[in-house]
Amino acid sequence: xxxxxxxxxxxxxxxxxxxxxxxxxxxxxxxxxxxxxxxxxxxxxxxxxxxxxxxxxxxxxxxxxxxxxxxxxxxxxxxxxxxxxxxxxxxxxxxxxxxxxxxxxxxxxxxxxxxxxxxxxxxxxxxxxxxxxxxxxxxxxxxxxxxxxxxxxxxxxxxxxxxxxxxxxxxxxxxxxxxxxxxxxxxxxxxxxxxxxxxxxxxxxxxxxxxxxxxxxxxxxxxxxxxxxxxxxxxxxxxxxxxxxxxxxxxxxxxxxxxxxxxxxxxxxxxxxxxxxxxxxxxxxxxxxxxxxxxxxxxxxxxxxxxxxxxxxxxxxxxxxxxxxxxxxxxxxxxxxxxxxxxxxxxxxxxxxxxxxxxxxxxxxxxxxxxxxxxxxxxxxxxxxxxxxxxxxxxxxxxxxxxxxxxxxxxxxxxxxxxxxxxxxxxxxxxxxxxxxxxxxxxxxxxxxxxxxxxxxxxxxxxxxxxxxxxxxxxxxxxxxxxxxxxxxxxxxxxxxxxxxxxxxxxxxxxxxxxxxxxxxxxxxxxxxxxxxxxxxxxxxxxxxxx
Numbered sequence: 005x006x007x008x009x010x011x012x013x014x015x016x017x018x019x020x021x022x023x024x025x026x027x028x029x030x031x032x033x034x035x036x037x038x039x040x041x042x043x044x045x046x047x048x049x050x051x052x053x054x055x056x057x058x059x060x061x062x063x064x065x066x067x068x069x070x071x072x073x074x075x076x077x078x079x080x081x082x083x084x085x086x087x088x089x090x091x092x093x094x095x096x097x098x099x100x101x102x103x104x105x106x107x108x109x110x111x112x113x114x115x116x117x118x119x120x121x122x123x124x125x126x127x128x129x130x131x132x133x134x135x136x137x138x139x140x141x142x143x144x145x146x147x148x149x150x151x152x153x154x155x156x157x158x159x160x161x162x163x164x165x166x167x168x169x170x171x172x173x174x175x176x177x178x179x180x181x182x183x184x185x186x187x188x189x190x191x192x193x194x195x196x197x198x199x200x201x202x203x204x205x206x207x208x209x210x211x212x213x214x215x216x217x218x219x220x221x222x223x224x225x226x227x228x229x230x231x232x233x234x235x236x237x238x239x240x241x242x243x244x245x246x247x248x249x250x251x252x253x254x255x256x257x258x259x260x261x262x263x264x265x266x267x268x269x270x271x272x273x274x275x276x277x278x279x280x281x282x283x284x285x286x287x288x289x290x291x292x293x294x295x296x297x298x299x300x301x302x303x304x305x306x307x308x309x310x311x312x313x314x315x316x317x318x319x320x321x322x323x324x325x326x327x328x329x330x331x332x333x334x335x336x337x338x339x340x341x342x343x344x345x346x347x348x349x350x351x352x353x354x355x356x357x358x359x360x361x362x363x364x365x366x367x368x369x370x371x372x373x374x375x376x377x378x379x380x381x382x383x384x385x386x387x388x389x390x391x392x393x394x395x396x397x398x399x400x401x402x403x404x405x406x407x408x409x410x411x412x413x414x415x416x417x418x419x420x421x422x423x424x425x426x427x428x429x430x431x432x433x434x435x436x437x438x439x440x441x442x443x444x445x446x447x448x449x450x451x452x453x454x455x456x457x458x459x460x461x462x463x464x465x466x467x468x469x470x471x472x473x474x475x476x477x478x479x480x481x482x483x484x485x486x487x488x489x490x491x492x493x494x495x496x497x498x499x500x501x502x503x504x505x506x507x508x509x510x511x512x513x514x515x516x517x518x519x520x521x522x523x524x525x526x527x528x529x530x531x532x533x534x535x536x537x538x539x540x541x542x543x544x545x546x547x548x549x550x551x
């Protein structure tokens with residue numbers, strides 16, 4: 005690759021008009037995109053056109069529901085917004101591109117809260133649904149991060165009492181055995197359609213009332229690890245919100261700790277190092293599903309446990325690591341089914357699971373593993389004929405449904421997270437240099453460019469297979485080799501360099517003040533102070549396990 009390819013990418017980037025290219029100019033999404041000046045270009049390959057298609061199809065997922073403002077809909081065959089996805093992890097990612105639409109979607113669930121405190125599991129054009137709870141990503145964390153990113157205190161003030169009431173509802177109706185764990189009464193409580201986890205359990209709560217379980221059903225209620233972990237994490241963030249609003253957060257921290265203790269006591273299997281449901285007879289339901297990834301994404305466990313979970317499960321090609329993403333049932337389980345042609349959590353790769361993965365991996369600094377496992381998935385979506393719910397884990401072929409917002413948002417997130425400019429809730433700006441120049445299946449680009457305006461400053465990044473160049477308001481700011489992530493503060497001062505690839509990368513960080521030579525290992529974080537390296541933190545890299 006040459007300087008010319010980056011220069012051409014920069015010229016193309018500066019001339020790009022994504023809202024016009026996606027034919028969404030003037031729509032709510034198009035207006036918010038223009039405000040942030042988010043742009044992406046790629047020389048060669050399908051990525052740029054696919055990125056514009058993603059914007060166009062995301063725009064199709066944004067429309068009013070039950071008299072609301074324009075809000076995010078799940079898309080595909082799912083007509084409405086679901087709490088487990090649309091109203092949590094989906095809007096968290098959407099908030100980086102369209103924060104006002106994300107806010108409206110959060111408020112939709114608050115507006116439809118029932119008098120007894122239950123938040124609906126979905127809202128459609130016909131109104132709210134209450135036949136199951138269907139919670140996965142902690143709502144309070146999403147609300148907190150939206151506040152941290154936007155400063156929208158009004159949202160905190162509105163959502164906090166809503167979430168407090170729902171916490172009380174869950175404690176009252178979803179702990180029938182008094183264990184402190186949160187119980188699943190049916191398959192749809194966790195959104196695990198067709199998963200063997202819930203064989204012989206009903207799809208919905210008894211008589212479509214989420215407060216009741218079928219007394220004649222086998223096994224349920226389950227003390228559920230993912231639901232319990234959700235509430236533990238939820239309570240931690242409720243504590244942060246309480247303190248921000250001038251209240252005491254200690255009671256929430258104590259409640260979160262009680263939930264973690266119940267999670268471990270009820271659901272953890274020491275020999276397996278895995279979290280399982282505990283059924284009504286007190287036995288573990290020993291089916292290994294994506295429940296472990298969900299628990300980890302709820303900030304459960306330390307770095308040692310996470311690394312062990314990678315080796316035994318998430319990065320193990322006999323368990324959950326397929327070439328095209330993380331499966332939803334362990335592949336060595338005879339009940340595993342890779343059929344991606346239907347709405348199934350019985351084995352195939354689901355984009356909701358992919359979208360939730362960064363919360364588990366990045367919390368412990370395992371960014372190189374996340375990048376490694378994301379690359380084949382990005383290639384698969386780049387050449388797919390639609391944005392589906394599922395992928396075939398063996399071939400990467402697009403599976404069930406289309407115009408599905410979680411896969412659209414995963415694609416937009418992956419491009420920005422690994423080769424773009426990403427603004428974090430804590431104010432950090434990530435300039436990531438894993439340019440998609442080595443994707444398979446004809447998906448690779450010769451060079452790419454990404455731009456975003458942050459606090460009135462226009463940042464531009466261009467990269468090819470060798471070098472990444474970053475510009476600030478049109479002027480050169482810094483450059484670094486492919487395979488690093490440079491982290492800056494809000495003002496653009498370098499705070500760290502991180503290794504994104506599976507092997508060490510040596511090169512030079514070129515700053516206006518001079519050039520610094522570095523060799524950065526996978527996951528290694530080289531902290532900077534005063535413009536020079538000050539500390540190195542190593543994080544074990546766990547590559548694919550084939551044992």
